[in-house]
Amino acid sequence: MGDRVATGIVGFDRLVGGGFPHATVNLLSGPAGSGKSLFGLHFVYNGAALYGEPGLYLVLEETRDNLERAMAAYKLDASPLEAAGKLLLVDMGELRESDDAKSVVGFDDLRDFLTAALPRSGTKRLVIDSLSAVGLYYASPEQLRERLFAFARFLRSHDVTTLLITESIEGGPLTRYGIEQFVAASRRSRGI
Amino acid sequence: MLILKAIRDGNWHLSSEVARELNIHITTASKFLHRLSELGLIEHRARDNRTFEYRLSSPRFRFEVDLMDDSGPLRESVDFYVTYFQRLFDRIRRLGWPRVEADMQHRLTSDHQELRAAIFQEMISGSDGGIDRLRDLVAALHRDLWSVCAQTLGKATAERVFQTALKEAVTDHPDIAVRCGLTRPLEG
Numbered sequence: 001m002g003d004r005v006a007t008g009i010v011g012f013d014r015l016v017g018g019g020f021p022h023a024t025v026n027l028l029s030g031p032a033g034s035g036k037s038l039f040g041l042h043f044v045y046n047g048a049a050l051y052g053e054p055g056l057y058l059v060l061e062e063t064r065d066n067l068e069r070a071m072a073a074y075k076l077d078a079s080p081l082e083a084a085g086k087l088l089l090v091d092m093g094e095l096r097e098s099d100d101a102k103s104v105v106g107f108d109d110l111r112d113f114l115t116a117a118l119p120r121s122g123t124k125r126l127v128i129d130s131l132s133a134v135g136l137y138y139a140s141p142e143q144l145r146e147r148l149f150a151f152a153r154f155l156r157s158h159d160v161t162t163l164l165i166t167e168s169i170e171g172g173p174l175t176r177y178g179i180e181q182f183v184a185a186s187r188r189s190r191g192i
Numbered sequence: 193m194l195i196l197k198a199i200r201d202g203n204w205h206l207s208s209e210v211a212r213e214l215n216i217h218i219t220t221a222s223k224f225l226h227r228l229s230e231l232g233l234i235e236h237r238a239r240d241n242r243t244f245e246y247r248l249s250s251p252r253f254r255f256e257v258d259l260m261d262d263s264g265p266l267r268e269s270v271d272f273y274v275t276y277f278q279r280l281f282d283r284i285r286r287l288g289w290p291r292v293e294a295d296m297q298h299r300l301t302s303d304h305q306e307l308r309a310a311i312f313q314e315m316i317s318g319s320d321g322g323i324d325r326l327r328d329l330v331a332a333l334h335r336d337l338w339s340v341c342a343q344t345l346g347k348a349t350a351e352r353v354f355q356t357a358l359k360e361a362v363t364d365h366p367d368i369a370v371r372c373g374l375t376r377p378l379e380g
Contacts, residue, residue, distance in 0.1 A: 064288055082290055094287045095352040109348045116346040 005053075005125065005161040008046025009039070020163070020186065025155050027184035029168045029175045036165045037062060038070055040127035043163055045076050048086040053124035056088045056117065060105060060133040064091040088121055106137040107151040114154075123160055131166040132176040145179050152184075195224050196248065199234065204245035266322040268368040273330050276361035276378065280337070283353045292344050299336040304329055323372055331377030354378070 004018035013019050020026050030036050044055030059067060067089060071078055081087035092105050092113075110128070117123070128134075131148070138144040155162050166180045168189070181187045198213050199205045211221035225246045229236040236244045277300065284293045307329040314322040334354075342350040358378050362369045369375055 059288075064286065082288075085291055088289055090288045091286060092349075094283050095349060095356070109346075112346040112348040114346075116342070116344055116349075120344045 005047075006051065007039075007043045008050050009042055012039075016186075020161050023156070023159050023161055024185035025152050025162045025164060027164050027166065027175070027180055027187040029166045029180070029187065029189050031168055031170045036167070037067060037129055038074070040129055040163055040165055041067060041071055041076065042074075044087060044125050044127055045071070045078065045081070047125040048081045052086075054086050054088075054122045055125040055127070056090065056121055056123040057127045057129065058110070059089060059091045059093060059129055061093075061130050063093060064089055085121065088123075090117075105134060107134060107147040110134065111151060111154050114158075118158055118160060126155075126160050126162045127165065128162070129165040131164055131180050135177050141177065141179070144177060148179065195221065195228065196233070199246060199248050200251050202248060202251065204237070204247045206239065206243060206245055210246075265368065265372055266326065268365070269323050269326055269372055269374055272361060272365040272368050272374050273326070275364050276357055279360045280354065280357035283357055284341070287345075287353065289344065292341060295340045295344075296337050299340060300333060303336055304332045307332060327374070327377050330374075334378050 003022045004013075004020065005022050006013050006019035028036050028039060040057060044057045047053040047055045057067070068078070078087055078089060082089070092110075095105060095109075114126075118126075135144055138147065164180065164184065166175045166177075168175055175181055194214055195210060198210050207222040207225055208218050210225065211218040214221065225234065225236070225244075228234045229246060233249070234246050235249050236246050239245045281293065281296070284296060307325065311322060311325045311329060314325050338350060338354065341353060345353070358375060362375060365374075
């Protein structure tokens with residue numbers, strides 16, 4: 001059990017033998033409204049609050065305000081953890097210009113950001129919400145696939161346990177682009 | 193002020209005489225003398241069909257400057273840079289890394305005191321170097337803030353944040369940004 005990273009969600013940890021395997025890339029998929037972001041928030045929040053592991057939550061699709069509202073509904077107060085540098089909710093949507101509705105963040109941008117941010121923050125738990133938003137950056141599925149695989153290699157080279165979030169469409173493939181599951185050590189699906 | 197001193201003897205002077213005394217171009221001297229005449233600070237009369245002579249109405253005069261009403265270049269430049277830094281900090285705050293924001297605020301408010309003092313000295317003396325000093329200060333601050341941001345957020349992210357703030361500031365103050373080259377210290 002020592003190589004497991006507990007999410008702090010008791011039922012889930014019991015089901016999977018204690019948590020996610022340490023320093024792996026894991027995938028969480030599900031349709032809109034199935035609670036994927038909430039799961040990710042609990043993962044980083046509990047990590048910082050219960051286990052003393054600094055967490056970084058990268059917001060790419062939702063807004064930070066939405067996440068804060070969701071956390072407030074579950075009485076999760078991120079402010080003291082943020083002030084202590086134990087939890088970071090970084091809204092990459094702020095990199096967009098006001099008239100730019102399309103995602104402007106690609107995997108290379110994320111990699112550049114994380115190369116600087118991971119050692120600076122001491123992050124042990126990382127959530128990227130979501131891959132669906134990053135996929136919009138690429139013109140072709142081949143390009144997306146190639147950059148996603150390179151990005152996953154980059155993540156695995158760091159001492160950080162990562163949760164990638166992606167959406168799935170009910171009745172459709174397991175993941176938004178049908179390739180995300182191939183870079184993950186484990187995959188969890190959530191239903192409504 | 194130098195032009196006014198050049199004609200303080202109360203006699204009539206041609207633009208060419210003033211230009212020679214101050215070692216400036218005759219066109220520059222003519223332009224300033226004409227403007228001073230329009231403001232009523234000096235008198236003018238036609239010497240012939242093409243030239244004018246100027247003299248000081250009185251060797252003593254008093255005037256007040258209301259900086260709140262007078263949007264001079266220095267004041268407009270300060271407004272531009274204030275907008276830029278506000279937009280930059282808004283973005284950083286909303287991005288959500290409190291430590292980066294705090295480090296940047298510290299750099300913005302504490303460093304380069306000698307450059308800050310120089311700007312105020314230029315303001316007090318009324319000389320024309322204020323904008324140059326301001327640009328020097330902004331360039332130094334920009335380098336510091338960029339360094340803090342890029343080291344923590346990566347160069348690509350920092351570049352996006354800084355460029356977006358700059359575009360927004362230029363959109364708010366397009367005239368002064370171009371006229372006084374205010375974006376130059378922020379492009380490095």
